[in-house]
Amino acid sequence: MTAKRLGWAVAAMGVLLACIYLFLYAPIFYVIYTSFAADIVWPFPPAFSMAAYGDLFTSSLYGDALRNSLVLGLGSALLSTVLATGGAIGVLRHRSRWRGLALGLFLTPLFVADLLIGISTLAFNARVLDLPGNMYSAIAANAIPGTSFAFLIILAQLVRYDWAMDDAAMVFGAGPVRCFIEITLPTIWPCLLGAFLIGFILAFNNLEISFYNLGAIPTLPSVAWGSLRFGLGPELFALAAMVNFIVFAIFGVMYLLMRYKIVRFGYRETL
Amino acid sequence: MARGSVSKGGLGTSAMTGIRSSLARRGQFRFACLAGPGALFIVVALLLPLLAIVVFSFWRTESYELYADWNLDNYRVLLGEPAYRIFFLRSLAMAAAVSFVCLVFAWPIAYFIAKHGGRYRLLLVLLLAAPFFTGVILRITALQGLLGPIGLVNMALAELGIGPVGMLMYTPLAAGLGLFYLFVPFMATAIYLSLANFNFELLEVAKINGARPWRAFVEITWPLNAIGTAIGLVLVFIPCLASALTQRFLGGPNATSLGMSLAQQFGETGTWALGSAMGVFLFLASLAGILVVRRTIDLKRAGFTGALGA
Amino acid sequence: MRNAGTCQQFVKAGTSVPDAVLKLQAIVKRFGTVTAVDRIDLTIERGEFFALLGPSGSGKTTMLRIIAGLERPDEGGVFIGDRDVTALPPYARHVGMVFQNFLLFPHKTAAENIVFPLRMQRLGRAERDERLAWAMSLMRLGGLEDRYPNELSGGQQQRVALARGLISRPALLLLDEPLANLDRELRSEMEVEIRRYQKELELPFIYVTHNQEEALTMSDRIAVMHNGAFEQIGAKTEIYTNPATAFVAGFVGHSNRFEGKLVEISGGLARMAWQGDAMLVPVPRDPRPGGAILFAIKFEDLEIARAPDGVDRTGRNRLAGTLRDVIFKGQTANYIVALGDGSEITISSAPRGLDLRMSEPVIVHWPVARGATFHV
Numbered sequence: 039m040t041a042k043r044l045g046w047a048v049a050a051m052g053v054l055l056a057c058i059y060l061f062l063y064a065p066i067f068y069v070i071y072t073s074f075a076a077d078i079v080w081p082f083p084p085a086f087s088m089a090a091y092g093d094l095f096t097s098s099l100y101g102d103a104l105r106n107s108l109v110l111g112l113g114s115a116l117l118s119t120v121l122a123t124g125g126a127i128g129v130l131r132h133r134s135r136w137r138g139l140a141l142g143l144f145l146t147p148l149f150v151a152d153l154l155i156g157i158s159t160l161a162f163n164a165r166v167l168d169l170p171g172n173m174y175s176a177i178a179a180n181a182i183p184g185t186s187f188a189f190l191i192i193l194a195q196l197v198r199y200d201w202a203m204d205d206a207a208m209v210f211g212a213g214p215v216r217c218f219i220e221i222t223l224p225t226i227w228p229c230l231l232g233a234f235l236i237g238f239i240l241a242f243n244n245l246e247i248s249f250y251n252l253g254a255i256p257t258l259p260s261v262a263w264g265s266l267r268f269g270l271g272p273e274l275f276a277l278a279a280m281v282n283f284i285v286f287a288i289f290g291v292m293y294l295l296m297r298y299k300i301v302r303f304g305y306r307e308t309l
Numbered sequence: 310m311a312r313g314s315v316s317k318g319g320l321g322t323s324a325m326t327g328i329r330s331s332l333a334r335r336g337q338f339r340f341a342c343l344a345g346p347g348a349l350f351i352v353v354a355l356l357l358p359l360l361a362i363v364v365f366s367f368w369r370t371e372s373y374e375l376y377a378d379w380n381l382d383n384y385r386v387l388l389g390e391p392a393y394r395i396f397f398l399r400s401l402a403m404a405a406a407v408s409f410v411c412l413v414f415a416w417p418i419a420y421f422i423a424k425h426g427g428r429y430r431l432l433l434v435l436l437l438a439a440p441f442f443t444g445v446i447l448r449i450t451a452l453q454g455l456l457g458p459i460g461l462v463n464m465a466l467a468e469l470g471i472g473p474v475g476m477l478m479y480t481p482l483a484a485g486l487g488l489f490y491l492f493v494p495f496m497a498t499a500i501y502l503s504l505a506n507f508n509f510e511l512l513e514v515a516k517i518n519g520a521r522p523w524r525a526f527v528e529i530t531w532p533l534n535a536i537g538t539a540i541g542l543v544l545v546f547i548p549c550l551a552s553a554l555t556q557r558f559l560g561g562p563n564a565t566s567l568g569m570s571l572a573q574q575f576g577e578t579g580t581w582a583l584g585s586a587m588g589v590f591l592f593l594a595s596l597a598g599i600l601v602v603r604r605t606i607d608l609k610r611a612g613f614t615g616a617l618g619a
Numbered sequence: 620m621r622n623a624g625t626c627q628q629f630v631k632a633g634t635s636v637p638d639a640v641l642k643l644q645a646i647v648k649r650f651g652t653v654t655a656v657d658r659i660d661l662t663i664e665r666g667e668f669f670a671l672l673g674p675s676g677s678g679k680t681t682m683l684r685i686i687a688g689l690e691r692p693d694e695g696g697v698f699i700g701d702r703d704v705t706a707l708p709p710y711a712r713h714v715g716m717v718f719q720n721f722l723l724f725p726h727k728t729a730a731e732n733i734v735f736p737l738r739m740q741r742l743g744r745a746e747r748d749e750r751l752a753w754a755m756s757l758m759r760l761g762g763l764e765d766r767y768p769n770e771l772s773g774g775q776q777q778r779v780a781l782a783r784g785l786i787s788r789p790a791l792l793l794l795d796e797p798l799a800n801l802d803r804e805l806r807s808e809m810e811v812e813i814r815r816y817q818k819e820l821e822l823p824f825i826y827v828t829h830n831q832e833e834a835l836t837m838s839d840r841i842a843v844m845h846n847g848a849f850e851q852i853g854a855k856t857e858i859y860t861n862p863a864t865a866f867v868a869g870f871v872g873h874s875n876r877f878e879g880k881l882v883e884i885s886g887g888l889a890r891m892a893w894q895g896d897a898m899l900v901p902v903p904r905d906p907r908p909g910g911a912i913l914f915a916i917k918f919e920d921l922e923i924a925r926a927p928d929g930v931d932r933t934g935r936n937r938l939a940g941t942l943r944d945v946i947f948k949g950q951t952a953n954y955i956v957a958l959g960d961g962s963e964i965t966i967s968s969a970p971r972g973l974d975l976r977m978s979e980p981v982i983v984h985w986p987v988a989r990g991a992t993f994h995v
Contacts, residue, residue: 050417051418054418054421062493062494065443065448065452065455065490069443121346121350124345127343128341128342128344131339132336136344140344140347143348143351144344147355149547151551151591153552153568154588154591154592157572158362161365161581162358165361165365165375166361185350194506214339236438239441239442243442243443243444245554259446262446263446278447282442285439289436293429296432513687513709514722515724516688516689516709517712518710520710528735533724533725533726
């Protein structure tokens with residue numbers, strides 16, 4: 039009887055998860071649907087058009103914005119992953135009286151809202167350094183929360199890493215750098231990739247930090263922001279739809295790989 | 310032979326101390342090389358700017374320019390003006406409510422994925438994160454499109470003859486729904502990552518020792534995942550407290566938040582000093598929230614026995 | 620020693636005291652296409668130390684989990700005392716369990732871990748403290764009450780886990796390879812201790828292990844499990860000296876194995892053709908002359924002598940060979956002898972008085988009634 043009741047609890051959790059997915063993806067599907075609509079302000083009843091996709095590829099504004107967003111995303115993801123990897127290894131591997139301080143510093147950005155990062159870096163750059171908005175400061179500012187997230191992700195993986203493997207490699211004559219490349223990296227690359235991806239998504243789509251750091255340089259979110267007062271351009275919907283198609287395609291491939299047990303993604307089956 | 314080995318041992322001991330201290334020094338050096346750049350980066354890119362706005366909050370702005378005459382006027386305005394107090398309390402209440410609702414929803418779904426997700430666990434978690442590939446503005450606009458007066462939900466309701474439901478759009482409730490939409494994946498992912506490292510066998514132990522499922526959850530699962538939950542709460546509470554966009558698009562006139570007002574000081578009105586004071590206020594409020602969370606967690610009681618515990 | 624009064628306290632009040640503490644009836648458990656437990660019947664008596672011995676994957680841990688209620692059997696019934704608990708969840712069964720990796724709650728101190736079962740039973744604080752004091756002194760854990768599990772040594776963690784299993788005075792205690800993660804010295808120390816606790820408390824223990832020495836040292840009765848079924852169940856001396864199947868002969872103790880053909884049966888002995896030679900061996904069950912048989916004999920049942928020694932050995936089998944190596948083990952030594960066909964056999968014997976040199980020709984001999992024979 040209890041087992042049956044527990045079965046219900048599990049089923050209820052599953053249903054709740056399905057509902058959350060539906061809720062999370064309803065706006066995404068709406069974006070995709072609207073990207074094909076002839077009129078985005080009044081998309082019902084449906085009337086289909088591919089015009090938005092045509093406009094997207096001819097407009098130079100969106101091309102620039104996309105390129106800037108990509109540079110911003112890749113740059114700050116790279117910066118934050120490198121800094122966080124070093125930080126996580128340093129904090130876990132080497133005893134130092136500065137360890138607590140380093141740990142605290144790496145986690146501080148989690149406690150500072152994006153908006154606050156945006157305005158404080160703007161104030162600092164403009165009034166103290168006397169710098170105009172530029173890509174470098176935007177990359178750096180976006181890498182601040184990115185570093186925290188990457189640090190958490192890598193730390194969660196590295197606490198389970200057996201450093202004796204590195205000691206073994208060193209006994210057999212590998213230096214610290216060689217050791218990292220040959221032993222540590224092959225084991226932890228999935229979480230580095232995860233950290234990089236998270237950093238990329240956050241910076242690519244960031245509005246509040248980028249907006250205050252970039253001035254007139256357009257990114258996708260700032261173009262969206264700018265066009266809001268006239269209503270969003272249908273091209274943005276088309277672009278978002280295309281990004282989502284790629285994401286869904288990757289998920290589809292992942293599902294098939296998992297379904298047919300070609301790749302396990304770290305999951306170990308137990309009998 | 311025996312004497313020789315003793316004297317050798319003596320030599321060896323002093324040599325060992327030497328090696329050990331040089332190893333420790335090398336450890337310090339490596340630690341500095343590895344963690345130093347990141348720590349320095351945070352100090353320069355985050356803490357110095359934060360310090361700057363603390364300084365600016367005691368300055369004065371006049372026609373878009375900052376002047377360094379030290380005063381407390383900004384704080385006097387912030388504390389004296391009822392509107393700001395309302396914005397602040399409203400943001401605080403909103404952040405607390407959204408954090409709580411996220412917590413309630415995120416726990417069961419994270420638990421389901423961690424315990425019953427099987428080999429699709431990773432995929433299920435990534436599905437929670439994937440909406441972030443679409444920008445915040447687009448998703449909020451889409452929510453508007455779904456829930457708004459001319460949106461899908463209300464059109465469907467109108468077809469059924471129920472008529473448009475006003476409370477779905479341009480109310481604090483709608484803003485809360487939007488924030489929940491944006492931040493529940495953070496909470497669920499944080500709890501999931503904690504549960505993924507949780508040894509579910511401990512629950513079997515509890516059950517054999519007489520604990521019913523709910524009791525086992527309270528005694529074992531919850532305390533051992535308290536840190537992950539706290540991280541989730543921070544990840545939701547902090548951005549909600551500062552959020553401006555969601556309230557602006559979904560909240561209507563009664564949802565103006567601290568974040569919206571703050572953004573305004575650095576945008577339209579150009580009153581940077583007042584904005585800086587609001588920023589300081591926001592940061593202090595965030596810190597207060599974190600201290601509350603921090604106080605309720607005892608690292609040892611949370612089973613925090615990892616390498617960092619020492 | 621086994622008076623009813625002591626036993627009474629382990630059985631829930633209000634139920635009668637049957638001799639069988641645990642009864643399993645025709646238990647079947649399948650995981651997909653694999654049958655992990657295949658129609659097992661078992662009765663555990665009061666105050667018994669019972670060992671479930673088998674290689675990994677033999678289904679012994681699944682059996683234990685079925686008894687605990689962590690798995691539901693697909694068929695069959697589980698009875699604790701005279702209560703049918705087949706459908707009951709683990710928390711309603713009142714059994715204790717000790718796990719392989721201890722599974723102490725990392726966020727609770729040693730004392731909090733130990734009293735956990737009592738708190739779940741809503742026992743009063745006074746009784747709780749009293750029982751805690753009893754368990755702490757029984758397990759010699761005094762002074763460690765406030766330590767967290769990661770501040771305890773392996774042996775101390777083991778004792779805390781045992782105390783947690785025992786403190787609620789369960790109907791029976793299940794132990795799932797509790798010594799597997801301890802080092803050798805600590806393990807043999809704990810073997811003796813666990814047996815002592817069991818005898819003092821007169822509480823039935825079901826002890827799962829793949830280590831035959833542990834099973835032989837501690838238990839009263841052993842079931843050897845293989846592929847989800849019992850190969851043999853009986854007193855440990857019986858299992859050791861009279862293995863019922865070839866598997867048991869191979870798994871319990873250290874044996875030499877000879878594969879040959881059953882020629883004939885005469886005078887209560889079987890004649891086995893082996894390498895163009897003949898041996899007299901015990902008669903296998905259901906003998907089929909002409910069939911392939913396996914003869915297994917323990918290392919210590921063989922004797923070794925320098926060849927030729929001219930001693931009359933009627934009533935004994937004898938094999939000629941060359942001494943390859945001697946592995947000194949203290950009280951005994953293992954003599955490794957190469958036979959004519961190149962195969963090697965091992966003889967365990969007291970090394971005193973034997974002065975054999977490497978590569979010396981030797982004779983291996985043993986009384987014809989020793990060992991065990993099986994059809995294969």
